[in-house]
Amino acid sequence: MTHNIHITKATESNVSKLDFNNIPLGRTFTDHMFICSYEDGAWQTPKIQPLGMIPTHPAAMALHYGQAIFEGMKATVNAAGEPLLFRPEQNAKRLNFSARRMGMPEFPEDLFVEGLKKIVDMERGWIPPQEGSALYLRPFMYATEPFIGMRAATSYHFIIIASPAGPFFTKRIKLYAETKYIRAAEGGTGEAKAAGNYAAAIRPTEIAKSKGFDQVLWLDAHEFNFIQEVGTMNIFFKINGKFITPSLDGAILDGITRKSVITILEDNGYEVEQRPIKLDEIKEASANGTLEEAFGTGTAVGIAMIQAIGHKDEEIHVSDESPVGQMVMDTINGVRAGKLEDKHNWMVSVVA
Amino acid sequence: MTHNIHITKATESNVSKLDFNNIPLGRTFTDHMFICSYEDGAWQTPKIQPLGMIPTHPAAMALHYGQAIFEGMKATVNAAGEPLLFRPEQNAKRLNFSARRMGMPEFPEDLFVEGLKKIVDMERGWIPPQEGSALYLRPFMYATEPFIGMRAATSYHFIIIASPAGPFFTKRIKLYAETKYIRAAEGGTGEAKAAGNYAAAIRPTEIAKSKGFDQVLWLDAHEFNFIQEVGTMNIFFKINGKFITPSLDGAILDGITRKSVITILEDNGYEVEQRPIKLDEIKEASANGTLEEAFGTGTAVGIAMIQAIGHKDEEIHVSDESPVGQMVMDTINGVRAGKLEDKHNWMVSVVA
Known part of the structure; x- marks a missing residue:
């Protein structure tokens, strides 16, 4: 199944500013993010758009009652420069396992994988080439509904952001x-x-x-x-x-x-x-x-x-x-x- | 000690739109919020400003690693219409107890109480007059730093929002x-x-x-x-x-x-x-x-x-x-x- 992902490209890329031999770990983000909103009981049209600040209501339930889950995964390139994901369907399944425990809506697993593929394809220039390096991917979901009270939220964001990472220091x-x-x-x-x-x-x-x-x-x-x-x-x-x-x-x-x-x-x-x-x-x-x-x-x-x-x-x-x-x-x-x-x-x- | 709280008033109040006999519970908010940012190891100038959306980085650590704590309290009015807080210094202390457990910075307890007093004074028109009703106050703190990685954040928001609440239904x-x-x-x-x-x-x-x-x-x-x-x-x-x-x-x-x-x-x-x-x-x-x-x-x-x-x-x-x-x-x-x-x-x- 192919989903309709609405794409808005960034006017220019920041990748040329990155020194791949000296990546500030955890604080460097690629040009785009994948974002999909859950409203009225359904996931709305998924989008890939320039990474940017998200207007957030101060009563957004994730900030109070902690309905927030995430996944972590890495994209790498092979010798031909082709971007690869590692078992992405496993992360899709685990996100939904987490969602069930936390009273959150499940995210379609095929769209999870398709969104990952699409954003990694667009951000392929950000994948560090050295073995042991990778483009770290962070799919996550959190409650956005502005509400004071203890129950499951009725609106959520599912987002994927990406951050290049050099090889981890591997001291014992x-x-x-x-x-x-x-x-x-x-x-x-x-x-x-x-x-x-x-x-x-x-x-x-x-x-x-x-x-x-x-x-x-x-x-x-x-x-x-x-x-x-x-x-x-x-x-x-x-x-x-x-x-x-x-x-x-x-x-x-x-x-x-x-x-x-x-x-x-x-x-x-x-x-x-x-x-x-x-x-x-x-x-x-x-x-x-x-x-x-x-x-x-x-x-x-x-x-x-x-x-x-x-x-x-x-x-x-x-x-x-x-x-x-x-x-x-x-x-x-x-x-x-x-x-x-x-x-x-x-x-x-x-x-x- | 008196703190310098920077105040920006809303151009108009929404209180006239509220039916005090039929308050939508948990989803009605007053005109203003108290907000103070922790940056560079210190709490910056506290502000009271119109309640509004807060630009939030998608990597804001609270959304991923859950560094978020809150308090709940109520303001009421006495027969003379004077707004009263109930043991606010206890909430100030408990917020800091929570902050220590969660690896978050403590918030000055006198500023916590002063901020509460100031915002409740400004929003006194929002306090429902019926006994058992109250203006619910929600002081909370969360990690705002955009960072992928597991450690305490270096930047936070402390915010107080307020929401009028009718008497709770008290069935057994x-x-x-x-x-x-x-x-x-x-x-x-x-x-x-x-x-x-x-x-x-x-x-x-x-x-x-x-x-x-x-x-x-x-x-x-x-x-x-x-x-x-x-x-x-x-x-x-x-x-x-x-x-x-x-x-x-x-x-x-x-x-x-x-x-x-x-x-x-x-x-x-x-x-x-x-x-x-x-x-x-x-x-x-x-x-x-x-x-x-x-x-x-x-x-x-x-x-x-x-x-x-x-x-x-x-x-x-x-x-x-x-x-x-x-x-x-x-x-x-x-x-x-x-x-x-x-x-x-x-x-x-x-x-x-």
């Missing part, structure tokens, strides 16, 4: 196992990509950083022992040759990088167990020498190798090298750059 | 004790007045309503037995002549109506216990005839009398009459309207 990270604050508990919104989950994590992350750590290792809300996520990433451990990652328990985000990493590990002959994992088990594996690697996985960073975990007054050593983590990262980057075989048809061309 | 309510979804868990953001807490509650509230209930009774995240809150209110039970309300455990909002109700009950000779309360205990009290009343307390509704609680396939009968609840409601409304003695100096005049 140290985690702080948090035993006071939580990110999410079962029955809450931890498995949705909801704005409030991130707000909850900001102060604890600042505290972890002030103690010399890079990210928070989130533990369960009951015993502060079961491992959930790390920062905004899922986590994998290699113990005695086998990989383990926390099972999706209702409080953990169903990461698209997570599921891709499971496939890559299995393609390479590794067994991957999805099950509850206690920090106690990681401590024991570190002590008895069977903890071989651990890494975080997520769209923004890709693969983040873990050096150590601080827990109360202890420091749990994880590993000084991550050969399998490196292989996984190289595989994802290679597939994204069109250099390695795309066995599972993850890459989607933005041109028809 | 039926609660649905939720055993799948949670509002908050200890270590999360439940004790902050954070946007994400409300978003989390929207879908469960829709489900409760679809089952014929009015509001959700929130239970703890571990055992789904300890009572937290009801809808967006705190909750009180009268058992065998004595009042009980859940203690502030880190997941429950420290309601200003809650603390005022405790004082009113104690003023009237009732003992009020703040402690963990299991739903099991309420069931037992209902069964043995010692459960005498229950009500929710909050700024928007005031006091909401509870008829019954649904839990799984059971219905727990609470009570068909709420004489003490009614006395508490009449006391709050009477003090707000200047008709009853203000023993605790809760009411604050908006004129110097």
